Amino acid sequence: MERNRLFVVGAGRMGSGIAQTAAASGLLVTLYDWREEEARRGLARIRRSLDREAEQGGITEADAAAIMGRLSAAGDLRAAANADLVIEAVTEELEAKTALFRELDTLCPEETLFATNTSSLSITRIAAATKRPSRVMGMHFMNPVPVMRLVELIRGLATSDDTFAAIRALALQMGKTPVEVRDTPGFVVNRLLLPMINEAVFLLQEGAAAPAAIDRAATLGLSHPMGPLALADMIGLDTCLAIMDVLHADFGDSKYRPCPLLRCYVDAGWLGKKSGRGFYEYPG
Secondary structure (H helix, E strand, C coil): CCCCEEEEECCCHHHHHHHHHHHHCCCEEEEECCCHHHHHHHHHHHHHHHHHHHHCCCCCHHHHHHHHHCEEEECCHHHHHHCCEEEECCCCCHHHHHHHHHHHHHHCCCCCEEEECCCCCCHHHHHCCCCCHHHEEEEEECCCCCCCCEEEEEECCCCCHHHHHHHHHHHHHCCCEEEEECCCCCCCHHHHHHHHHHHHHHHHHCCCCCHHHHHHHHHHHCCCCCCHHHHHHHHCHHHHHHHHHHHHHHHCCHHHCCCHHHHHHHHCCCCEHHHCECCCECCC
16 A cells, blocks of 8 residues: 555654655655644744755755645644554653544544654553554654654554554655664663763763763764763753653663753753753753
C-alpha cells in the first residue's frame, strides 16, 4: 500500500523538522498543533529553514516552493482522518502521549499507522492505549531533524512485521538511516547520551568547572562536535530531565539519578534555547 499522507502532531522544533524532512522527500504533510497559530508558526520556521538552505545553494528557490506546497497546517485533530501515517512529537510525558493516541485511535481508519517520536518511553505502553497495537511503533528522530541522518526504529511488543517494514521504507524515503533497537528505556542514543549530560551537570553543580570549560573539554578532549551543556540547552532541559526520570524509574538504578541542579533549572523555567536561558543565555 502506498503511504504518502503524513500527519505530524506537535509543531515545535522536532515536529517542524519531521514535517520539513518528510515534505522534502515528496510526502504530503499536515502539521498539527492544538493551537492552529502554533502550527502556522511551525510552517514559518520551515520556510525560514528552506530559505537559508536556498541561500547556501543546497536547494533552489523552486525546490523550496515545492516543499512548502506539500505542507499545510491544522488546528483540528480530526484532520488526521485522511492520514496514512501519524507521527507524534509532543511533550515527553507518557500520559500526554497515551491520551493523544487514544483519541487518534477513534479518529483514524484502521489501516492508519501510528509512530511516536518518544526519546525514552515504552513503545509497548503507548501502543497499549490503542486498539491497534500491531500498527504502532517508535520512530525516534535526532535533532535537528533535517540534518541528522539517524532514526531509531523501535518495535513494541505487538508491532507487526508489516508495520515495521512500512515505516522503515518511509524512513529511507525521507533520507534517513534507520537502526532497529529494542524497546528499552532511552533506547540506544539517549541511554548513552543523557547520563553523560547528567554527569556534566553534576560537574557544574560541584564547581569542578564553568559551563564553557566543561563543554570545551568535551569538544577538544573528546572530539565531540558540541559540549554536553550546550547540547542539553539545544535539546531542552525539561526533555533531558524527563528522560533521566524515565531511566531512573524504569531501571531503579541510582546511576541514573537526575542531578538536582538540572531539576532546579527546570523548576526555574531555564529550559535552554527555547526559553532564552539554560546553562547559557540566548538573548532574543
